[in-house]
Amino acid sequence: MAGGLVGVKAAPFTYAAHALGAAAAVMVLVWCIHFRGGLAFDAVNKNLIFNVHPVLMLIGYIILGSEAIMIYKIFPKVNHDTAKLTHLILHAIAIVLGAVGIYCAFKFHNESGIANLYSLHSWLGIGAISLYGIQWIFGFVAFFYPGAAPGVRRGALPWHVLFGLFVYVLTLATAELGFLEKLTFLQSSGLDKYGAEAFLVNFTALVVVLFGAAVVVAAVAPKAQVPEPEGYAPIPVS
Ligand code: HEM
Ligand code: HEM
Numbered sequence: 001m002a003g004g005l006v007g008v009k010a011a012p013f014t015y016a017a018h019a020l021g022a023a024a025a026v027m028v029l030v031w032c033i034h035f036r037g038g039l040a041f042d043a044v045n046k047n048l049i050f051n052v053h054p055v056l057m058l059i060g061y062i063i064l065g066s067e068a069i070m071i072y073k074i075f076p077k078v079n080h081d082t083a084k085l086t087h088l089i090l091h092a093i094a095i096v097l098g099a100v101g102i103y104c105a106f107k108f109h110n111e112s113g114i115a116n117l118y119s120l121h122s123w124l125g126i127g128a129i130s131l132y133g134i135q136w137i138f139g140f141v142a143f144f145y146p147g148a149a150p151g152v153r154r155g156a157l158p159w160h161v162l163f164g165l166f167v168y169v170l171t172l173a174t175a176e177l178g179f180l181e182k183l184t185f186l187q188s189s190g191l192d193k194y195g196a197e198a199f200l201v202n203f204t205a206l207v208v209v210l211f212g213a214a215v216v217v218a219a220v221a222p223k224a225q226v227p228e229p230e231g232y233a234p235i236p237v238s
Helices: 011-035 047-074 080-112 120-143 150-188 196-220
Strands: none
Touching: 011 047, 011 196, 047 080, 047 150, 047 196, 080 120, 120 150, 150 196
16 A cells, blocks of 8 residues: 555564564474474374474464565565566465465364364355455456456456455464364363463464564555645755
């Protein structure tokens, strides 16, 4: 959004987002590998198949999708077509990794005799990734190939940004429910409520909230200096 809704520049929020995203990625890996026993697509211990789910949903889907959203602000001087292509490709990779992550949750359920799609988390998850896919197709058709007429593009862009951020926030909310749900399952089967693992999971979810906030501000904040309002003239120095 060129005008900018808030009087801050995007750059510091992109730096904060990179740091928080890296922290969240490390935290989810430490959780699933160190505390939960590791990752596998095929295993006798079906929990290892489940573990791929949070890792791919967070690192593959959310973090890559976030970098895609911020791309115009991370490289403000890069050629617009290059930024657009990177935006489109990163979002496509995020959707594919997200789909593989969801497949792993279903695989874990099916191979363990657990029902599918019984939770709010799973319903919102299916909704979020479906809307994300629709957003991608609309974005592709309107802004890339074949591309809408210039007037239509101009009209569609604010909707693209608004709907994109809505779907993004829905995705974050889904991940938060996922962390809560898994930790609650573990705590009901005996995991220490104040133990190291419980704190790690809750803090990972908190870092994801802060990360998402930084990404949203980076997306709505202007690239460079906030332009002065129309008709405004600075007070002369002398
Ligand atoms: C935005 C990212 C996410 C999406 C779109 C998503 C989506 C889904 C879907 C569709 C299912 C249902 C699978 C089935 O019914 O067989 C599921 C299951 C599950 N997910 Fe996620 N998930 C996400 C992130 C996470 C995260 C970060 C965790 C943290 C551990 C998590 C934990 C779970 C758990 C415990 C289940 C099994 C219980 C259930 O079906 O609700 N999810 N997820
Ligand atoms: C699910 C996928 C997508 C999501 C969630 C998404 C989201 C967003 C968001 C939040 C912005 C605002 C960024 C900013 O102002 O800094 C944006 C801008 C934009 N997106 Fe997407 N987008 C997606 C897919 C696509 C696709 C496939 C295209 C096709 C090329 C596209 C083209 C654009 C363009 C041209 C802009 C405007 C950049 C500017 O302000 O100059 N998007 N998108």
